Amino acid sequence: MTALRELTRTSLLCRDYVSDKLTDKEICQHLRAVRVLCVSDLENLSSSSGQTALTTLVSLVSRMGMQVALSIPEVEMIGPQPPLTTGPLRATLFAMSESLIPGASVQGDIGFQPDIVFVLGDTEFDRTQLFWRLNGDAWAGSLQMGEIESRPWRSDWTVGSMISAALAANEAFKFAVRGLPLRDQGNDVFFEPSRACGFDFGEITLSQEIVDLGRVDVISAGAITQSALYALLRFPSVRMSGRIFDDDITADSNMNRNMLSVRADIGTAKAQLVADICADRFQFQAIRSRFTGTGTEIGDLASRVLIGVDDIPSRWQVQRRSSGWLAVGGTSHFSISSSDHSSASPCCGCLHPVDDLAGGNPIPTISFVSFWAGLATAVRLLREGVGQPYGPSQQHLWLTPLRLDQPHAAMWLPVVAVSNCPVSCPASRRLR
Numbered sequence: 001m002t003a004l005r006e007l008t009r010t011s012l013l014c015r016d017y018v019s020d021k022l023t024d025k026e027i028c029q030h031l032r033a034v035r036v037l038c039v040s041d042l043e044n045l046s047s048s049s050g051q052t053a054l055t056t057l058v059s060l061v062s063r064m065g066m067q068v069a070l071s072i073p074e075v076e077m078i079g080p081q082p083p084l085t086t087g088p089l090r091a092t093l094f095a096m097s098e099s100l101i102p103g104a105s106v107q108g109d110i111g112f113q114p115d116i117v118f119v120l121g122d123t124e125f126d127r128t129q130l131f132w133r134l135n136g137d138a139w140a141g142s143l144q145m146g147e148i149e150s151r152p153w154r155s156d157w158t159v160g161s162m163i164s165a166a167l168a169a170n171e172a173f174k175f176a177v178r179g180l181p182l183r184d185q186g187n188d189v190f191f192e193p194s195r196a197c198g199f200d201f202g203e204i205t206l207s208q209e210i211v212d213l214g215r216v217d218v219i220s221a222g223a224i225t226q227s228a229l230y231a232l233l234r235f236p237s238v239r240m241s242g243r244i245f246d247d248d249i250t251a252d253s254n255m256n257r258n259m260l261s262v263r264a265d266i267g268t269a270k271a272q273l274v275a276d277i278c279a280d281r282f283q284f285q286a287i288r289s290r291f292t293g294t295g296t297e298i299g300d301l302a303s304r305v306l307i308g309v310d311d312i313p314s315r316w317q318v319q320r321r322s323s324g325w326l327a328v329g330g331t332s333h334f335s336i337s338s339s340d341h342s343s344a345s346p347c348c349g350c351l352h353p354v355d356d357l358a359g360g361n362p363i364p365t366i367s368f369v370s371f372w373a374g375l376a377t378a379v380r381l382l383r384e385g386v387g388q389p390y391g392p393s394q395q396h397l398w399l400t401p402l403r404l405d406q407p408h409a410a411m412w413l414p415v416v417a418v419s420n421c422p423v424s425c426p427a428s429r430r431l432r
Contacts, residue, residue, distance in 0.1 A: 227374020
C-alpha cells in the first residue's frame, strides 16, 4: 500500500515548491515517514473543545499520510465527533488507524520516536524535545513553541480548538517539506517553523440555547463543505435543514481532505454520505445531481446557501438563482478565500468576475487548506444565523495558513461592486 492514489492531490500541491526531480512516490514516502506525537492530560480532554482539538489534529495529520502516536488517558467522548463512532476517545482514535490513508497509523506512544510534538493546553510535558502547545478559547486559537503559560481547554464552543488544530497541521506539513529539496531555495521562507501564531474569527454572543439556522442549501458535498459541516456538527445546539447538491462519488483521491469520509466510504455518493452523517443534527435531503442553475424542478434556493466549489462559473450560477444570503468557500493552492453575499451587497461575481482558466484538473489540495476554507464558511453561517454578520470591511477573507505568524497572512477585505459583474447583481447594475 503506497497511498499514491490517496495522496495524489497532496503530491501535486507539493510540486508548487519541491524539486521536479522528486517522483510522486518519493513525496508520498517522505510524508508517510513523518512521526507526530499528540500529548494531553485528563483535564484538557474533559471538554468538547479539548476533544475536538485532538480529533481534528489527528484527522488532518493522518490525511497527509503521517504517523500519529497518542500520549493521552482514556476518556469517554463527550459528544459525537463524526466520522468517528462514539465511545472511549483513545480507543476510537486507535481504531481510525489507516482508515483514512493506507499506512497512516494511529498508535500508542511506547517506543515511538517523534519528529514533532503537539501538547494540548496546559498539559505538563517534561521532555527536552521541542514542542508546540495548542491554546485558545471559544472563538480564537493559537500555537506556541516551547514552555509558555497556558490554560486548559474548557469551552463548549469549538471554533478556537479547530483553529489550533489546523495551525498544528500547518507545522507538521512544513516540517515534512523542510526535509525535501526545493526547486528554489528562496522559497524556504514559506516553510520556516512558526514560533507563535494564531487566528481569531471574532467573538460571537449567543443568548439562545438552540441555534436554529433554518433552511440551508449546500452546493457540493466535497472537501470544503464537508469541512464546514464537520465544524458545524461540533457547534453545540446548532440545528438546520435543507438540501445537498452533488453528483459525485467518493473516490480514494478524496481521502486526503474530505473530513467526513473514510476509506470504507469509497464508491458511495457524496451527497447521500454527508446527509446520512449529519442526520442526527441536520435534516438534509441528498440531491444526487450537479447544481446547474437551469433546472426548474429544484424550485427556489433556500434563504441561506453554502457554496464549496472552486469552479468560479458554478458560483455565478448559484448566485444568479439566489435571492437571499450565501457564503462561498474556495481554495487556491496554499490559500483560501471566504466571503458572504446578501441581496444588497456586491456578489461573488463582483469578487471573482473572471474565470480562473489556469485552475486545471485535478486541483492541488491538502487537508488543512480545505479545512480552513470550510471552517471560515461555517463561522460565517453561524454569525448570519444569530444576527451578528461580519461588516462590509470583512466581507472577504483571504488567508494563507502556512505563515500565520506573519502580519499579512490573513487579510479581511471589502468586496467592491464591478460594472462587468458576470452575475449582473443589483450592486453592479447601480454602477451602470
